[in-house]
Amino acid sequence: MKSMIDSIWHIKGAVPLLPGQDADDAFARLDPLFATRGTTHRRQGDTLTFDKKDQEAQDRLSIFDGGTLRVEEGAGGRALRYNMKSRALLYCFLAPLLFLAIAQVTVLIAQYEANSATAEDSEKKDKAEDEDLPQHFIDAALGAPVPEKPSADDAEEDKGPKPTAAYIFAGIFAALYIVGRILESWLVKSLFRRRLSGDPGDIRATGDAPGPRLSI
Structure with a gap:
């Protein structure tokens, strides 16, 4: 159960290290990513743990x-395995549920208001249906048909709150979550791969070229 919940807002993956590359070299190449404002990180052996607070938009891992990054030995050689959490993804996942709940409450309110119509309202509606709608004398002279009275069903449909806006927002946030979950997973893996395979001196001097980001 915990694993299923974590998969909603955690991004996990692995990037193979270069032949002969050890944890010291790997973390040296990745170090500039964590030397940003609002980021604290600590390393113990083959494991690096970091936390971010009030991170800047320019941060490549904003x-x-x-999360945790760990260098592990596997059948295919050493690899960097990472497990990073994102509250932004969690919020985008929960937002559709919130708006769907709002839509359901809106529907219930509309049904309650419809069922709470008084006998007086019914009498007024019946009286209005019995009366002829006014017609301009020019229209009457030209033989235009008498305006049709709106049906009772049409009158009911126009009353009460509508859940349409809530459904729209639920769809927007659901799309943001799906796109963000896929895109950010690809972006971070690509970023780590470039860092681990590049020259450490060049990386520190120039940094990564700006890449696409998804603002959630």
């Missing part, structure tokens, strides 16, 4: 609030 969407993440913390």
